[in-house]
Amino acid sequence: MSKLLTPNAGPASLPRRIMQQGRYETITMLRNGEQLILAIVLPLMALVGLVVTPLLDGLGGSRVDVATPGILALCAMSTAFTGQGIATGFDRRYGVLRFLSTTPLGRTGLIAGKVLAVLVVLVLQVLVVGAVAGFLGWQPSPEAWLPGLGLLVLGAASFTALGLLVAGTARPEATLAITNLVWILFGALGGIVVPAQRLPALVQSIVHYLPSGALGEAMREAFLHGSVALPAVLVLLLWTVLAGAAAIRWFKWN
């Protein structure tokens, strides 16, 4: 009989555990067909749709220049909010969160791994969307990339916090419904791809305070005018802090 048990030598280092979990979550996300549709296919369809229709004409740039920053913002919402929210909701249902939190990974490592996976998928989305947009004539100024990517990370942080808040408090079926519905509502009317001035008057006044409107506006400001929309950044920061605190307070692990 082979001797299975060998002496325990403690946990792998924290960075290695987070990398391990991040890699695992990334592969799981990329293998999930529905998530890929939400993360890549729908944003690309929206990009093409905005480029071939006159919806964004007269907003201080070519159609693709106005559309692409908002599509990148939409990508962050897809992955961090809807994708991660649904995955976490079902992990919670199946006890995966409980089991993993008994391993050396722990709860903080688990969250860190999820955040890492969101960032990796976001990088892939930026590469794909950026390439397609470039093919459609998008030529952002190189200086816009640094603030633009910083804003995407901030947007991903606030949407991850919101996604975890929903996933940790609602049943997974409800999480699925809520995060998809919010994605559609924010996508169409939340100021993320269609700027506030082109939206119905009813929603115009509130989109600036939504994470979707704030991220869309800040991204367009960065890529179209090379400037930082400070009020929008503050709105995003506020959402991140509030949703993060609420998720920490109310997240149920089982």
Add this chain to the structure above:
Amino acid sequence: MASLDGKMLRVVSGLSLVAERGQVTALLGANGAGKTTTLECAQGLQKRTGGSISLLGEDPDTAGAHLRSRVGVMLQDGGLPPSARPIPLLRHIAGMYQNPMDIDALVERLGINQFSRTTVRRLSGGQKQRLALAAALVGNPEILFLDEPSAGLDPQSRQVVFDLIAELRDAGMGIVLTTHLMDDAERLADYVYIIDGGHNVVEGTVADLLRHDHGTEASIGERTLYFDAPPGLDFTGVLGRELRVSENRSGSYSVTGELTPGDLAALTAWWAERGIMPASLRLEARSLEDVFLDISGRDVR
């Protein structure tokens, strides 16, 4: 080494137990007795509202990765992601440890290679249990918590799992398991805590528990003789003393009490005189199940 002493919510209170290295400690109780709650407090999965728990000398509520790396946990519901395949999942969990177990050997030992290409979602109950056990063992734990390890296991898997548990125990691992199956406890446990209504009622080795009467009417050394013979036999006079004789179904008899060799001789002699050959004959000592039922009552709650 892992000791619990405390009050948890209202579900578990006045419970106190100790589990030693190199032993299998069983928490035995009916559904809802507080077994899982107790285990989850010890694993740090539930915050307790009072009492104290020491796991390898540390408080599980504030424990870090180092303590978690020394403790393996198999949850009642498995906790395995449905879309995962067994071997990549085990490799992933192994990545959380400095010196994980040899996955190929573990997979071979638990027969996981028979279903290594199936996703968790499509595994049978017994296959899931074996995978969950492997996942709990992958980090070479010093303490292993198993919540209902034999649930859903077919007889062959059960043998494999029980043999492995015994081997790990002999190698010095401290194993704490819950079960509502007396047979599991009798076969596996070195020390048993019977839990009822959130507190421990009786504790001891299996032999201890079988020997004592725990303050119930059941007496020490009680045995039951079962046999099948023609219906309607009256042999109360043959066994003069306080033995309880009953014909449970037509032709199916039981004799319960402190049976002696003399009783058996008298009964078989009585059969011989009448040319009766029983169709079946079985003698049983008091089982842990009898002890458990005597203590926690026979009514279903």
